[in-house]
Amino acid sequence: MNLSPLPRIMLEPLVRAALLEDLGRAGDLTTDAIVPAELWTRTALAARQSGIVAGQDLARLAFELIDPAVRFQSLRPDGAGVSPGDVIARVTGPARAILTAERVALNFLGHLSGIATATASLVESVRGTGARIVCTRKTTPGLRAVEKYAVRAGGGANHRFGLDDAILIKDNHVAIAGGVREALRRARAGAGHLVKIELEIDTLEQLEEALDEGVDAVLLDNMDPENLMKAVAMTAGRAVTEASGRITPLTAPAIAASGVDLISAGWLTHSAAVLDIGLDFEALENEPTL
Numbered sequence: 001m002n003l004s005p006l007p008r009i010m011l012e013p014l015v016r017a018a019l020l021e022d023l024g025r026a027g028d029l030t031t032d033a034i035v036p037a038e039l040w041t042r043t044a045l046a047a048r049q050s051g052i053v054a055g056q057d058l059a060r061l062a063f064e065l066i067d068p069a070v071r072f073q074s075l076r077p078d079g080a081g082v083s084p085g086d087v088i089a090r091v092t093g094p095a096r097a098i099l100t101a102e103r104v105a106l107n108f109l110g111h112l113s114g115i116a117t118a119t120a121s122l123v124e125s126v127r128g129t130g131a132r133i134v135c136t137r138k139t140t141p142g143l144r145a146v147e148k149y150a151v152r153a154g155g156g157a158n159h160r161f162g163l164d165d166a167i168l169i170k171d172n173h174v175a176i177a178g179g180v181r182e183a184l185r186r187a188r189a190g191a192g193h194l195v196k197i198e199l200e201i202d203t204l205e206q207l208e209e210a211l212d213e214g215v216d217a218v219l220l221d222n223m224d225p226e227n228l229m230k231a232v233a234m235t236a237g238r239a240v241t242e243a244s245g246r247i248t249p250l251t252a253p254a255i256a257a258s259g260v261d262l263i264s265a266g267w268l269t270h271s272a273a274v275l276d277i278g279l280d281f282e283a284l285e286n287e288p289t290l
Helices: 008-023 029-034 056-066 095-125 144-153 171-177 180-190 204-213 225-235 252-257
Strands: 039-047 071-074 087-094 132-134 167-169 197-201 217-221 240-244 262-264 277-286
Touching: 008 056, 008 095, 008 144, 029 095, 039 095, 056 071, 056 087, 056 095, 087 095, 087 277, 095 132, 095 144, 095 252, 095 277, 167 180, 171 180, 171 197, 180 197, 180 204, 197 204, 204 217, 204 225, 217 225, 225 240, 225 252, 252 262
Parallel strands: 132 262, 167 197, 197 217, 217 240, 240 262
Antiparallel strands: 039 087, 039 277, 071 087
C-alpha cells in the first residue's frame, strides 16, 4: 500500500496537547515515585486482536516528546494486518519515559487502528465491485486529519476535509434556496473554477433536476438498492454517484451492486471500536554507558 505519512508538523501539536492533558500540573506521580531514573527497558507494542495498524507516528512522537532518548522501531507498517500476539513495534529507552507516554501512545494507536480496521471490513465487503468506501466530516474535533489518514490506511478514501474544499448542498440549503435548481445555480455562481459541487438528493425527481443543471456529484441519501440502481441508470456517468445511510458490512454489498461510485459511512470515524493493543515489557536494565 502506498500510504504517505503525515508530516511531523501536523502531528506534534496533537500529541503535545494529549501529553499535557495527561501530565497535568505535576507530571507522572506514580512512575516518578516508583521507577528508578537510571532504569532502561525494552518493550513491545503488541496486538491483542486482529486488525489493521494505523497511527504509529503519533505513538512514536508520544515517547520521543517525553524523552528523545527513546527509540521506536516499527516492525509492521501502518496499513498492515496483525493477529493477536503480533509485535507492531519495539520501544527502547528510559523506563520512566516509556511508562509516562504509554497511555497517550496507546490511545492514538488503538483509536486509529480501530478506524483502519473498520474501514478494511467495509472495503472487503464490496471487493469485486466498482464502489469505493469513503469517510465523512463526522470526525473527532481536532483529529480529522489523522482519522482520515486511518481511513486511507484501511484501504478507504477520503471525502472532503472541510467546508472549504468542495460544495456539498444538503436538504437545508435546498429548502432555504427554494429548490434544487436555485440552490445549484447559486452554488455555481459562487464557486471557483476548481471547486466541485455535490448535491444531496432524496428522490429521483430531485436527481433529474440536478442532472439538468450539470451537478458534479450526487449524494443518494438513504435510498434502497432498487432506487439506487434506478438513480445510477438515470445518471449514466454524467455525475459521480455516492450512496450513504445505514452502511454496514452486511448492507454494503447490495448497495455496491447498484453501481454507485462511492459509499460513505460516518461511523468509520465517529464510532469505530478501538483496536486492543498493549505494551509488554521484554527486558529491564541499567542505563547504558557510552
